[in-house]
Amino acid sequence: MSPQNPLPEDPIAEARRQWVAHGWGSVADGMAAVTSVMRAHQIMLSRVEKVLRPHGLTFARYEMLMLLVFARNGALPMNKASARLQVHPTSVTNVVDRLEAAGLVRRQPHPSDRRTTLVEVTDEGRRLAGVATGRLNDVVFAEPGLTGPGVEQLVTVLTELRRDAGDFVEP
Secondary structure: OOOOOOOOOOHHHHHHHHHHHOOOHHHHHHHHHHHHHHHHHHHHHHHHHHHHHHHOOOHHHHHHHHHHHHOOOOEEEHHHHHHHHOOOHHHHHHHHHHHHHOOOEEEEEOOOOOOOEEEEEOHHHHHHHHHHHHHHHHHHHOOOOOOHHHHHHHHHHHHHHHHHOOOOOOO
């Protein structure tokens, strides 16, 4: 459903009501929380992908480009990129394949470890990452769908969830 065709009622609130009615009241709030996060993910990803699509990028490809742009030398070993993006190495390989076919990255042999392949952002990849970031900043990140305090609260709550799930360790 797009914002142009909103539903007449909140389907997650109705699902919560049904959970309670069917005797699952003790977990109804948890179901509503998980379902709400999943739906919010769909909404946000849709907004991001709408901005990136005209540039021939998906969010995964954009993340890879930005990871390389932020890397000290514009290059990282494939396994390090996988770890930093928190995705399976096969997913990184697929993303790099597509970016390489578009001329946005290139694979390079590691200078001191012949078992390792580096992925390096090209000048065109760096340029496109800058253009895409400008559009995302203007269209999505400047207006994420919540007010300033709401954004801060959301980040705090999701950071706690991610930390407690083992996503990262705070120093």
